[in-house]
Amino acid sequence: MQAPAAAQRNKGPILAVLREYAGSGTHAGHGDVLKVLEVGAGTGLHAVYFAQELPQTRWQPSDIDPAALSSIAAYAEAMQVPNMLPPILLDVSQGWETWGGTQPASLDLLVSINMMHITELRCTEGLFKGAGVLLKPGGILFTYG
Helix, strand or coil, X not given: CCCCHHHHHHHHHHHHHHHHHHCCCCCCCCCCCEEXXXXXXXXXXXXXXXXXXXXXXXXXXXXXXXXXXXXHHHHHHHHCCCCECCCEECCCCCXXXXXXXXXXXXXXXXXXXXXXXXXXXXXXXXXXHHHHHHEEEEEEEEEEC
């Protein structure tokens, strides 16, 4: 399990903003589970932390890097967070149809942390195109970094 210092430092402030959306119940009815797809979950530290802190979500982490997928899986196994799904391989530059079976208008939140500034422009374009199809009406594309 990888644990970058930056991820440790910024997880609290990011969670505070995520709570404004996931904690408010504005994207789902009372008691409904919010579907979240995290694109480029990296080590998995954020995914497990946010899933623990936002139990009303069903958190789907993803990444394109096999080493990252291994780290995410290790976090999932070690932490046993019931609302965090196993990581999926996802290349955000490819069409949304390849995004692990995610259906149109099915996501409440699409989260991307520290991806856009380190990837090619086609990845950012893919993220926005995918968000336009996969988010429910009123859903949120949440980016950081």
